[in-house]
Amino acid sequence: MTDRLKYKVALVLGAGSVGEGVGNGRAICVLFGREGAQLVGADVNLAAAEETARLVKAEGATMAALAADVTQEADLRRAVDETLARHGRIDILVNNVGGSIPGGPEEIEPDAWRAQFEFNLHYVYQSIRMVAPLMANQGGGAIVNLSSIAGLRHLGNDLAAYAASKAGLQHFSRVAAVRYAPKGVRINTVIPGLMNTPLVAQRLAKSQGGDAAALIAKRNARTPTGKMGDAWDVAWAAVYLASDEAKFVTGAEIVVDGGLSATTRGG
Numbered sequence: 105m106t107d108r109l110k111y112k113v114a115l116v117l118g119a120g121s122v123g124e125g126v127g128n129g130r131a132i133c134v135l136f137g138r139e140g141a142q143l144v145g146a147d148v149n150l151a152a153a154e155e156t157a158r159l160v161k162a163e164g165a166t167m168a169a170l171a172a173d174v175t176q177e178a179d180l181r182r183a184v185d186e187t188l189a190r191h192g193r194i195d196i197l198v199n200n201v202g203g204s205i206p207g208g209p210e211e212i213e214p215d216a217w218r219a220q221f222e223f224n225l226h227y228v229y230q231s232i233r234m235v236a237p238l239m240a241n242q243g244g245g246a247i248v249n250l251s252s253i254a255g256l257r258h259l260g261n262d263l264a265a266y267a268a269s270k271a272g273l274q275h276f277s278r279v280a281a282v283r284y285a286p287k288g289v290r291i292n293t294v295i296p297g298l299m300n301t302p303l304v305a306q307r308l309a310k311s312q313g314g315d316a317a318a319l320i321a322k323r324n325a326r327t328p329t330g331k332m333g334d335a336w337d338v339a340w341a342a343v344y345l346a347s348d349e350a351k352f353v354t355g356a357e358i359v360v361d362g363g364l365s366a367t368t369r370g371g
């Protein structure tokens with residue numbers, strides 16, 4: 105532990121991992137724990153959050169795992185209330201839940217389009233609506249949202265609903281950051297590029313023909329560094345934004361993509 109988040113209470117939404125191994129939410133919890141935070145991690149998959157809690161506790165930090173579907177307002181409220189009941193405050197909120205479906209406007213049916221906005225944007229509005237005023241009353245706090253470079257540019261394959269909802273998330277974060285800046289509540293966004301997380305083999309490979317090794321090779325080749333990043337790269341950015349070292353940083357984004365969004369490389 106290096107104590108950059110010592111005495112801070114962190115609520116992480118999406119604290120598990122979409123598959124075996126370490127996704128962004130799990131890596132964020134582990135690093136926050138190492139840095140001294142006291143964690144509450146919520147996930148629709150309780151077993152996944154419990155596995156994260158096991159890893160956090162194995163390093164001597166504390167984490168409570170909760171079951172919550174962030175798209176349900178009552179579940180979000182329960183996660184917030186339970187964090188307050190346990191610790192009396194929330195210093196850090198991480199909105200990590202999110203994910204993509206493929207397709208352009210013709211392929212994506214209206215219900216699926218709406219569901220992407222629930223999954224990537226609407227719950228973030230809800231959680232910020234619940235937590236930012238609490239943080240303001242406490243004298244401050246830090247909110248970290250997880251977006252994607254798909255919200256910055258077309259990535260070579262159509263992800264219309266994901267791209268639009270993540271772009272909305274990024275700008276919502278800026279607007280909310282301005283609103284809460286005078287109250288000491290900072291709101292920032294981490295923008296990962298192509299990351300080698302369990303999501304790639306578990307979900308993306310299935311939706312793109314089933315060959316995980318080929319997809320990983322393609323994603324490595326597209327990244328200027330020659331290799332995708334991993335969940336720890338994302339989590340370190342979240343540690344910085346959540347810590348007091350970032351006390352003058354709000355309404356900002358940290359792009360963690362090995363240079364991909366600086367190029368003109370397509371699919």
Ligand SMILES: NC(=O)c1ccc[n+]([C@@H]2O[C@H](COP(=O)([O-])OP(=O)(O)OC[C@H]3O[C@@H](n4cnc5c(N)ncnc54)[C@H](O)[C@@H]3O)[C@@H](O)[C@H]2O)c1
Pocket residue numbers: 117118119120121122123126127128129130146147148149152153172173174175199200201202203204250251252253295296297298299300301302303304335
């Ligand atoms: N993995 C990547 O390559 C990548 C790239 C760019 C952006 N991102 C973003 O990073 C974030 C995390 O992605 P990840 O792939 O590392 O996943 P992850 O491994 O961090 O897992 C996310 C967790 O969210 C949980 N979850 C799913 N739906 C939920 C719901 N309705 N309520 C509560 N929990 C729910 C899952 O069970 C899982 O444990 C997402 O916002 C994603 O869009 C990921």
